[in-house]
Amino acid sequence: MFTNITQSQIYVLDQDEALDFYVGKLGLEVAADVQLGFMRWLTVCVPGHPERQILLEKPGPPAMSEETAEQVRELVTKGAMGGWLILHTDDCRKTYQTLLEQGVEFTEEPTERPYGMDCGLRDPFGNRLRFTQPKG
Amino acid sequence: MVSRAVEVTNRLMLRARDAMDRAYAQPLDIPALARIAHVSEAHFTRTFRATFGETPHRYLQRRRVERAMFLLRETDHSITDICFEVGFGSPGTFSRTFSAITGRSPRAYRKETAGLPVPTCFTMAWTRPSD
Numbered sequence: 001m002f003t004n005i006t007q008s009q010i011y012v013l014d015q016d017e018a019l020d021f022y023v024g025k026l027g028l029e030v031a032a033d034v035q036l037g038f039m040r041w042l043t044v045c046v047p048g049h050p051e052r053q054i055l056l057e058k059p060g061p062p063a064m065s066e067e068t069a070e071q072v073r074e075l076v077t078k079g080a081m082g083g084w085l086i087l088h089t090d091d092c093r094k095t096y097q098t099l100l101e102q103g104v105e106f107t108e109e110p111t112e113r114p115y116g117m118d119c120g121l122r123d124p125f126g127n128r129l130r131f132t133q134p135k136g
Numbered sequence: 137m138v139s140r141a142v143e144v145t146n147r148l149m150l151r152a153r154d155a156m157d158r159a160y161a162q163p164l165d166i167p168a169l170a171r172i173a174h175v176s177e178a179h180f181t182r183t184f185r186a187t188f189g190e191t192p193h194r195y196l197q198r199r200r201v202e203r204a205m206f207l208l209r210e211t212d213h214s215i216t217d218i219c220f221e222v223g224f225g226s227p228g229t230f231s232r233t234f235s236a237i238t239g240r241s242p243r244a245y246r247k248e249t250a251g252l253p254v255p256t257c258f259t260m261a262w263t264r265p266s267d
Contacts, residue, residue: 013143070140073140073143074142074143074146077142077143077144077146077147077150078146078149078150078187078188079150079153079154105151105154107154107157107158108157108158122150122151122154125147126146126147126150
């Protein structure tokens with residue numbers, strides 16, 4: 001049936017600020033940044049892996065009413081929107097240290113788990129992210 | 137950019153709630169949390185409640201009880217040790233709060249969950265205290 005997950009989406013409140021965070025700080029790569037007129041199609045991926053892209057979508061009209069967009073923004077900032085990502089890294093502690101020095105807001109320090117070592121953070125808007133250094 | 141005032145406030149309350157999730161074992165108090173959220177102490181409790189539907193004190197209690205439930209299930213630490221491990225100040229407060237939230241004592245909870253034949257991730261998700 002299916003062979004891959006190629007695109008998924010999270011809501012961001014400002015696409016420039018999202019770029020600054022996801023690319024400038026986390027080191028992801030812009031896979032597409034196209035002004036379509038009706039929307040800015042902005043996706044990022046792990047460097048060298050455009051086969052899996054994350055759409056950084058800004059909620060608003062006409063896709064949804066301004067009132068609904070306000071509700072979405074409130075949920076994102078409450079950490080209740082549900083958009084989240086888990087990334088893999090070769091060195092959890094080193095990545096943690098690098099990002100910490102850049103002022104990234106961590107919710108959990110690197111911790112040993114049955115599946116490896118991982119930690120948790122939030123993007124500037126309230127979305128949850130984790131990155132894992134898998135075992136073995 | 138988080139633009140509207142309510143979004144700025146939400147985001148700061150989320151930061152304070154994250155601090156409770158992370159540092160539940162420390163003696164967190166309202167002044168410390170209000171500092172994290174960049175608001176006055178008077179505003180903090182009221183705003184947190186408006187944002188998440190419960191007081192910060194209650195949220196912290198639930199977080200600590202959830203951790204205590206985990207330790208009761210998965211370790212053989214004594215109930216007194218667990219009380220201090222998750223940040224309660226006295227065994228009496230721990231026992232009262234635990235019973236009020238989960239409907240049974242820490243001892244009874246430990247007994248009833250001993251050796252459950254399901255993966256721990258299911259136990260964790262389905263035993264989380266709701267209120």
